[in-house]
Amino acid sequence: MNDFLHSVGLQALSLQGFGPLLAQGTWMTLKLALLSLGLSLLLGLLGASAKLSPLRLLRIPATLYTTLIRSVPDLVLILLIFYTFQIWLNDFTEWMGWGYFEIDPFTAGVLTLGFIYGAYFTENFRGAILSVPAGQLEAATAYGLSRAQRFHLVLFPQLMRFALPGLGNNWLVLLKSTALVSIIGLADLVKAAQNAGKSTNNVLYFLIIAGLVYLLITTLSNRLFKRLERRFNTGIKGLAS
Amino acid sequence: MIELIQEYGLAYLYSDGAGLSGLAMTLWLFIVTMVCGFFLSLPLALARISRKLWLRWPVEFYTYLFRGTPLYIQLLICYTGLYGLEVVRDHEMLDRFFRNALNCTLLAFVLNTCAYTVEIFAGAIRNIPHGEIEAAQAYGLHGWKLNLFVVLPAALRRSLPAYSNELILMLHATSLAFTATIADILKVARDANAATFLTFQAFGIAALLYMLLSFALVGLFRLAERRWMRFLVPSRG
Numbered sequence: 001m002n003d004f005l006h007s008v009g010l011q012a013l014s015l016q017g018f019g020p021l022l023a024q025g026t027w028m029t030l031k032l033a034l035l036s037l038g039l040s041l042l043l044g045l046l047g048a049s050a051k052l053s054p055l056r057l058l059r060i061p062a063t064l065y066t067t068l069i070r071s072v073p074d075l076v077l078i079l080l081i082f083y084t085f086q087i088w089l090n091d092f093t094e095w096m097g098w099g100y101f102e103i104d105p106f107t108a109g110v111l112t113l114g115f116i117y118g119a120y121f122t123e124n125f126r127g128a129i130l131s132v133p134a135g136q137l138e139a140a141t142a143y144g145l146s147r148a149q150r151f152h153l154v155l156f157p158q159l160m161r162f163a164l165p166g167l168g169n170n171w172l173v174l175l176k177s178t179a180l181v182s183i184i185g186l187a188d189l190v191k192a193a194q195n196a197g198k199s200t201n202n203v204l205y206f207l208i209i210a211g212l213v214y215l216l217i218t219t220l221s222n223r224l225f226k227r228l229e230r231r232f233n234t235g236i237k238g239l240a241s
Numbered sequence: 242m243i244e245l246i247q248e249y250g251l252a253y254l255y256s257d258g259a260g261l262s263g264l265a266m267t268l269w270l271f272i273v274t275m276v277c278g279f280f281l282s283l284p285l286a287l288a289r290i291s292r293k294l295w296l297r298w299p300v301e302f303y304t305y306l307f308r309g310t311p312l313y314i315q316l317l318i319c320y321t322g323l324y325g326l327e328v329v330r331d332h333e334m335l336d337r338f339f340r341n342a343l344n345c346t347l348l349a350f351v352l353n354t355c356a357y358t359v360e361i362f363a364g365a366i367r368n369i370p371h372g373e374i375e376a377a378q379a380y381g382l383h384g385w386k387l388n389l390f391v392v393l394p395a396a397l398r399r400s401l402p403a404y405s406n407e408l409i410l411m412l413h414a415t416s417l418a419f420t421a422t423i424a425d426i427l428k429v430a431r432d433a434n435a436a437t438f439l440t441f442q443a444f445g446i447a448a449l450l451y452m453l454l455s456f457a458l459v460g461l462f463r464l465a466e467r468r469w470m471r472f473l474v475p476s477r478g
Binding site: 070080176218 | 305306308309310311312313314315317318321322323325326410412413414415416417420427430431434440441444445447448451452455456
């Protein structure tokens with residue numbers, strides 16, 4: 001790889017030989033961010049339906065979940081869950097007579113970030129669902145649509161319109177907090193930049209490169225969300241343009 | 242659990258024997274960051290909406306940079322990155338500033354929160370009804386007087402909900418300080434965990450403390466909103 005870059009005169013791209021390491025780190029960061037996004041979206045939709053449910057049995061745990069999770073820093077939760085869960089798991093496997101089972105930082109990162117941001121997405125979706133006029137759902141019921149159809153054809157397209165700005169914001173916060181998972185030892189972009197910086201004695205340079213990669217991802221995400229917003233706003237006067 | 246509290250209770254709250262720690266340290270970080278960020282962001286917000294390109298563009302670029310990258314990277318750059326430069330080490334004043342972990346941490350936090358706050362305030366200024374500013378102009382207010390007496394107060398009131406959100410995120414972000422060896426709540430929790438192996442309790446106490454701080458902050462902002470945003474509530478009857 002490095003020889004190839006050298007031969008075509010693109011030494012700058014190999015980043016003093018640490019290009020591949022940084023690329024791996026970037027890929028790790030993206031994987032972590034996207035998987036936890038998927039998990040948190042799922043939790044968000046479930047949480048929002050639970051919070052809006054007429055059943056108190058569902059509403060109270062969902063409210064506790066969003067209030068407690070959102071009042072504690074994500075870094076504290078990451079450390080708490082990562083270390084505690086490992087200990088509990090050890091106790092459990094020992095009790096069951098199974099072998100030692102270690103959670104790797106990646107799985108822990110996905111689960112923890114997904115769990116934390118699920119709380120933020122819950123609030124996001126709850127607000128969006130409440131913004132859809134009740135008449136829309138009543139009309140859907142009057143037309144005899146099933147529950148699944150009602151969600152898929154009527155509620156979801158309209159709720160996305162209200163949810164998108166918040167979703168975009170939360171996604172960016174989520175992406176930026178993946179940097180914290182390097183603290184529990186994940187070999188992500190930040191870790192790669194730190195390692196490269198330590199071995200070349202040029203920490204600042206590699207940290208700036210890592211920062212630029214994050215900047216690139218956030219800028220592209222912003223573009224994408226602008227596009228999506230335009231798409232979900234089709235047919236709304238004054239907004240679609 | 243009881244030994245944990247006996248041994249580390251004071252450290253969690255305000256002192257680990259070597260200096261400020263735990264809750265007091267977190268509060269100190271938070272307050273200094275908040276105050277500096279607030280006063281820095283006021284002129285920058287005005288520059289952000291200025292019609293002059295040379296005023297607006299640099300601020301726009303600054304907020305773009307700091308809002309598009311993780312705070313952790315910014316902290317690492319301030320704490321380990323800049324001190325690696327010879328220019329910084331050779332300059333006497335810079336050397337003294339960057340050798341202190343607390344200074345580096347505060348610098349990163351202030352720059353970060355300021356970028357978000359500038360956007361919040363700038364957005365609020367843009368959303369002030371034209372009539373308010375026209376009325377002020379009709380009364381003969383111009384330039385910095387117009388900004389100081391009408392534009393900023395009107396914008397600050399309206400940005401209270403968004404600003405309170407940002408402050409809570411800022412409070413949570415201060416937990417990153419332990420990576421720069423600052424003895425905040427999380428650092429005490431990690432030390433307690435390493436010494437006693439009561440992992441859940443050690444981090445649980447930290448989580449509880451942050452939770453209390455968050456709730457207190459939310460409560461304070463509710464009061465502030467009730468006082469300063471009353472004019473936006475539709476009057477009944």
